[in-house]
Amino acid sequence: MADPNFPPASLSQEVEIPESISGLEPVRSVRSPIRLLYDFVPSPPVQEYLRAYSKKKILGHRSPIDGAVFVPPRGVDPRHGVLIEESVELSDKGHVGNFCVTHLPIPGRDDLETPYVSAWIHLDGASVGFLGLVAGCENDEVHIGMRVQAVWKEEEELGNTAENILYWKPTGEPAVPIEKAGNRAWDQTNE
Amino acid sequence: MSKSNSFRDVAVVSVASHQTKILSEVNEVQLMADLISKCRNSAGVTQEEIGFTCSGSSDFLAGQAFSFVHTLDSVGAFPPICESHVEMDGAFALYEAWVKLQIGEVDTALVYSYGKPSAGSIIDVLATQLDPYYVSPLWPDCFSLAALQARLLLDKGLITLEKMAEISMRSQKNGSDNPNAVRSSKDVLFENLMNEPPIVDPLRASDISEIADGGCAVILAAGDKAKSFCERPAWIKGIDHRVDSHTLGVRDLTRSPSAFLAAEKAGRNTDRLDLAEIHGMTSAQELILEKEFDLNEETMVNLSGGSLASDTMMASGLIRISEVASRIISGQADRGLAHATSGPCLQQNLVCILEGE
Amino acid sequence: MSELEKPLRAELTVEYPFTRTTGTVIGAFMTGLREKRLFGIKRSDGSVLVPPLEYDPVSSEPLTEMIEVSQSGVVETWTWIDPPRPQSPWDDPHALALIRLDGSDTSMLHAVLVGSPSEMRTGMRVTAQWKEERVGHIADLEGFIQETEEIDS
Numbered sequence: 001m002a003d004p005n006f007p008p009a010s011l012s013q014e015v016e017i018p019e020s021i022s023g024l025e026p027v028r029s030v031r032s033p034i035r036l037l038y039d040f041v042p043s044p045p046v047q048e049y050l051r052a053y054s055k056k057k058i059l060g061h062r063s064p065i066d067g068a069v070f071v072p073p074r075g076v077d078p079r080h081g082v083l084i085e086e087s088v089e090l091s092d093k094g095h096v097g098n099f100c101v102t103h104l105p106i107p108g109r110d111d112l113e114t115p116y117v118s119a120w121i122h123l124d125g126a127s128v129g130f131l132g133l134v135a136g137c138e139n140d141e142v143h144i145g146m147r148v149q150a151v152w153k154e155e156e157e158l159g160n161t162a163e164n165i166l167y168w169k170p171t172g173e174p175a176v177p178i179e180k181a182g183n184r185a186w187d188q189t190n191e
Numbered sequence: 192m193s194k195s196n197s198f199r200d201v202a203v204v205s206v207a208s209h210q211t212k213i214l215s216e217v218n219e220v221q222l223m224a225d226l227i228s229k230c231r232n233s234a235g236v237t238q239e240e241i242g243f244t245c246s247g248s249s250d251f252l253a254g255q256a257f258s259f260v261h262t263l264d265s266v267g268a269f270p271p272i273c274e275s276h277v278e279m280d281g282a283f284a285l286y287e288a289w290v291k292l293q294i295g296e297v298d299t300a301l302v303y304s305y306g307k308p309s310a311g312s313i314i315d316v317l318a319t320q321l322d323p324y325y326v327s328p329l330w331p332d333c334f335s336l337a338a339l340q341a342r343l344l345l346d347k348g349l350i351t352l353e354k355m356a357e358i359s360m361r362s363q364k365n366g367s368d369n370p371n372a373v374r375s376s377k378d379v380l381f382e383n384l385m386n387e388p389p390i391v392d393p394l395r396a397s398d399i400s401e402i403a404d405g406g407c408a409v410i411l412a413a414g415d416k417a418k419s420f421c422e423r424p425a426w427i428k429g430i431d432h433r434v435d436s437h438t439l440g441v442r443d444l445t446r447s448p449s450a451f452l453a454a455e456k457a458g459r460n461t462d463r464l465d466l467a468e469i470h471g472m473t474s475a476q477e478l479i480l481e482k483e484f485d486l487n488e489e490t491m492v493n494l495s496g497g498s499l500a501s502d503t504m505m506a507s508g509l510i511r512i513s514e515v516a517s518r519i520i521s522g523q524a525d526r527g528l529a530h531a532t533s534g535p536c537l538q539q540n541l542v543c544i545l546e547g548e
Numbered sequence: 549m550s551e552l553e554k555p556l557r558a559e560l561t562v563e564y565p566f567t568r569t570t571g572t573v574i575g576a577f578m579t580g581l582r583e584k585r586l587f588g589i590k591r592s593d594g595s596v597l598v599p600p601l602e603y604d605p606v607s608s609e610p611l612t613e614m615i616e617v618s619q620s621g622v623v624e625t626w627t628w629i630d631p632p633r634p635q636s637p638w639d640d641p642h643a644l645a646l647i648r649l650d651g652s653d654t655s656m657l658h659a660v661l662v663g664s665p666s667e668m669r670t671g672m673r674v675t676a677q678w679k680e681e682r683v684g685h686i687a688d689l690e691g692f693i694q695e696t697e698e699i700d701s
Binding site (some may be wrong): 038042046093 | 215216217218220221224225227228238251253254261265267269309310311312315316318321324327328393398438512
Binding site for chain 1 (some may be wrong): 557559561569573578583609612626635
């Protein structure tokens with residue numbers, strides 16, 4: 001029985017390679033690809049959200065505990081683990097809660113020209129943000145609190161997909177003050 | 192593990208579970224929000240009072256990295272909670288929670304697990320857990336491997352097709368009282384089961400577990416805390432898990448030494464067993480487990496129908512624990528054995544012995 | 549949501565390319581496959597492990613002595629695969645078996661290429677059938693065929 005306190009000796013010199021293959025180029029790796037297919041059926045709140053989204057309507061879920069609005073809706077208030085039944089319609093205007101300028105391209109996304117701005121978009125009336133692309137201005141003009149508006153796809157291109165909004169462009173309105181922007185507004189009740 | 196005084200008394204004080212063929216009305220998050228609330232409410236404990244939360248689930252089952260993070264929404268994890276996760280059946284998450292309670296840092300724990308195998312191809316997902324050089328590239332599905340095991344047992348005369356059909360019949364009859372059972376029948380006929388053609392030779396459809404979506408939540412508590420949550424807690428008298436080699440060719444597949452050892456270490460032999468909930472994927476595996484656990488007529492096996500009635504990958508083991516616990520809590524039984532398995536052909540096994548006062 | 553509307557669904561594919569380094573022992577086995585040879589490794593009790601592993605599964609000792617084993621052996625157990633899984637190397641229904649090659653004390657998993665389950669028997673003797681083009685992969689073995697058949701080499 002091997003001594004458990006003694007690590008095993010390095011094997012690369014010690015293994016007796018059979019003579020019949022000892023002079024040959026050894027195999028050093030094997031390709032073992034994996035491909036798993038799933039049939040993804042979103043929950044009813046998300047189904048409702050996607051169908052409304054195809055009509056340029058953005059739905060959120062309002063918490064029965066304190067009225068906090070979550071978008072996109074997932075059917076629960078994540079702070080309390082409580083089911084949400086109430087949907088609310090939100091406008092497609094909001095502000096940038098936070099952002100970053102990305103210089104590295106994403107594999108498979110040749111449509112995204114670098115550098116681009118990914119931002120946390122906080123819609124008017126929502127308590128949390130979601131990821132969005134900010135464009136329609138110079139990257140260095142983007143700032144926390146910047147008011148933005150959705151730029152939707154053409155009518156005939158809309159579908160049940162998050163891709164309906166191409167990007168968020170600045171409206172030119174005065175910025176939301178930093179104390180009220182993004183998740184800093186977490187504890188504040190929605191006006 | 193012996194009945195040593197150095198171990199803290201930890202009990203299951205509340206359970207909730209749900210299984211169905213295909214979860215369509217709600218997603219995993221909504222299902223678990225409901226089950227976790229029910230479980231906490233019936234114990235009378237809030238999430239703020241819970242010391243530790245541990246879950247079991249599989250990202251490969253969901254097809255999403257960190258899928259279990261979504262499900263934290265159903266716990267209400269704000270302000271931030273002390274939490275852990277295992278990429279395994281919830282029974283192993285319960286083991287981790289039990290260890291945390293033993294350390295003495297916390298007095299209560301919430302354990303939950305769930306799975307939605309209907310969304311993907313579970314038999315392909317499970318092939319990816321096998322030896323990546325020699326076995327996995329052949330993509331052998333879990334039922335085929337279980338069939339290899341069944342044939343060995345039949346060839347060696349250790350089981351018969353009749354005995355397997357008896358197990359299937361027991362599961363279908365018992366399951367008819369279980370709202371979570373996907374396959375059950377009060378009137379199932381032995382002849383019909385015997386006449387079924389093999390679908391994964393030599394296994395017939397009724398010999399193979401019925402895959403289901405679902406989830407389970409359990410609350411653990413220590414000492415007096417347990418007594419404050421529940422009139423008759425189901426005390427964990429022993430819990431242990433062991434694993435055999437992952438190399439199929441070196442194992443004697445007609446046996447499960449890790450199951451035997453886990454049961455021994457958990458204290459199976461210290462007293463009689465009123466009931467046992469064993470987690471086998473096939474009728475043949477249930478027969479192996481009955482032997483390893485030395486179960487005889489005095490023990491009622493799989494009153495829930497077992498995983499032959501409803502098998503939710505990642506939750507079946509925790510559900511076995513919850514089935515034993517709930518019957519102890521309600522006073523139907525005094526002492527039971529719950530078992531969970533993982534890996535091909537009963538490779539890894541957890542045994543939990545529960546007792547009411 | 550109207551009851552008449554069917555639920556939205558989307559196909560989700562999770563895909564990984566994966567190239568795994570083999571190390572010395574598994575690498576030697578794979579080299580053997582490329583050269584139409586089968587190797588095992590000796591354990592300290594003298595028994596032979598096929599396919600070979602780097603460490604003894606029971607004692608955990610490092611294993612170093614590789615030896616060639618026979619291309620033929622015995623079916624220890626089997627089942628029938630119909631239909632074959634999409635990513636498996638086979639297109640047609642076949643048997644999946646644990647085969648103990650002569651010279652080995654453990655069995656390995658692979659296919660037995662017969663037309664129907666009625667041709668399968670525990671204890672039957674089978675022999676390796678190789679692919680024309682081999683790269684050093686477990687699928688270099690097409691499978692195993694009944695020993696009485698003509699061997700395709």
